[in-house]
Amino acid sequence: MAANGILFTSHFAKVFEKPSYWRYWLAYTLSAIGFELITFALMVVLFDLMKTSLSMGSFTAISMFCMVIFGPFVGIYVDAWDRKRIFLVCNILLAALIFSLKYLVGPFGIYSVWFLASLVFVFLRPVRVALITNLFPVEDYFKANSAFMMSLNFSKIGGPLIGGALLVFFSREWAMNIILSFFLLSCVLVSTLNFHPVSPDRPKREISKWQWQNLTAGIRFILSHERLRFFILVGFSWRLFLACQLPLYIVFVKNYLGGTTQEYSLFMTILALGGAVGSLIAGGVENLISRNRMIYGGLGISYLLFAILPISQSYLLALILIGLSNLFFYIAHVAIHSDIQKVTPNEIRGKVFASSPTLLIPIGLVSILIATPLADTVGVQWVFLCSGFMALVTLPLVGYMSRSFTRIARTGRNDEI
Structure with a gap:
């Protein structure tokens, strides 16, 4: 146990050895918590108003729509514009949207604010990741990503905990004031940092001309790279079968388990806590387990635990299973994320991270639009059970398909020669 503690401590010591590192880590965390607070609060208020799985599916579909439609365009600007400035503007806009929630009521107001917040997040998501590579050297990417x-x-732990407390103990106006403060504090921290330029030896006028000629550069790079194609297939499989969990957790807790808002808050907190522990474990076992074992083993166990989540209506058992499921999922997720950054050149990272949702989210959107009406009809428990087992049994097929695509590509190149 002591050896493991030393391993984890020494592993993360380098990540926070400079003030700029921990200041950005804190700014990233505050911004992420703020967005989780928006998501949690709006979902709870909307579900209490509508009380249907379909309303939750529509809520999630809005954010997916924004990522699919605007993702490739956003990637261009994340690589061409000042990433620090994008980060600051996005957080200020999110604070302004939260302020507007003091005066908007009803489903239409909630959907409208959520659409605009999702649009801003399309910019914020890739720039937060890209800025990590503008601070850390390449040999520390795995540690930094962990x-x-x-x-x-x-942030996913703090979002439900803080969001639940705000909804229960504070007025709507004070709750909104507290949430927007997270974004403003994040801006203050980032404003004190200096990041490495995206590509210091390339003139800005060349970037401006180049950006419109390479609208699909991120997608083409992903599809041309063997390792990235494998990750796209992994993501495709997850979204095909398990994207439905995103809007249905609140339905599962409140309808199937008969829980309250506080119990839903705790459920989402345990879910996120499992992910945090999984991220920590992934960083500690980087040099002990191969990346493929982390990915296949982590995803396989995660899918199995999710599939058996509805076998009992015990709230305590559900907490244990969902925490462990997300723990193993994030062991795989850290390994995937680090590999993507390692094989992707810095000048195209923004495009790759912004374009990947364009390839993956449409299938997730279809999955949600099918699963949420089904949950209203047959029950959320059957949707979880069937989708979890289908994801598990098809996981080996992902590796087989990736190898098949590689063999076909090599055969085509040999024929050309």
């Missing part, structure tokens, strides 16, 4: 994945999960 720490920032923990940060992302801390």
Whole structure:
């Protein structure tokens, strides 16, 4: 146990050895918590108004629509514009949207604010990841990603905990004031940092001309790279079968388990806590387990635990299973994320991270639009059970398909020669 503690401590010591590192880590965390607060609060208020799975599916579909439609365009500007400035503007806009929630009521107001917040997040998501590579050297990407994945999960822990407390103990106006403060504090921290330029030896006028000629550069790079194609297939499989979990957790807790808002808050907190622990474990076992074992093993166990989640209506058992499921999922997720950054050149990272949703989210959107009406009809428990087992049994097919695509590509090149 002591040896493991030393391993984790020494592993993350380098990540926070400079003030700029921990300041950005804190800014990233505050911004991420703020967005989780928006998501949690709006979902709870909307579900209490509408009380249907379909309303939750529509809510999630809005954010997916924004990523699919605007993702490739956003990637161009994340690589061409000042990433620090994009980060600041996005957080200020999110604070302004939260301020507007003080005066908007009803489903239409909630959907409208969520659409605009999702649009801003399309910019914020890739720039937060890209800025990591503008601070850390390439040999520290895995360590940095493990720490920032923990940060992302801390935000998912803090979002439901803080969001639940705000909805229960504070007025709507004070709740909105507290949420917007997270974005403003994040801006203050980032304003004190200096990041490495995206590509210091390339003139800005060349970038401006180049950006419109390469609208699909991120997608083409992903599809041309063997390792990235494998990750796209992994993401495709997850979204095909398990994207439905995103809008249905609140339905599962409140309808199937008979829980309250506080119990839903705790459920989402345990979910995120499992992810944070998984991110920590992934950083500690980087040199002990191969990346493929982390990916296949982590995803396989995660899918199995999710599939058996509805076998009982015990709230305590559900907490244990969902925490462990997300723990193993994030062990795989850290390994995937780090590999993507390692094989992607800095000048195209923004395009790759912004364009990947364009390839993956449409199938997730279809999955949600099918699963949420089904949950209203047959029950959320059957949707979870069937989708979890289908994801598990098709996982080996992902590796087989990736190898098949590679063999076909090599055969085509040999024929040309």
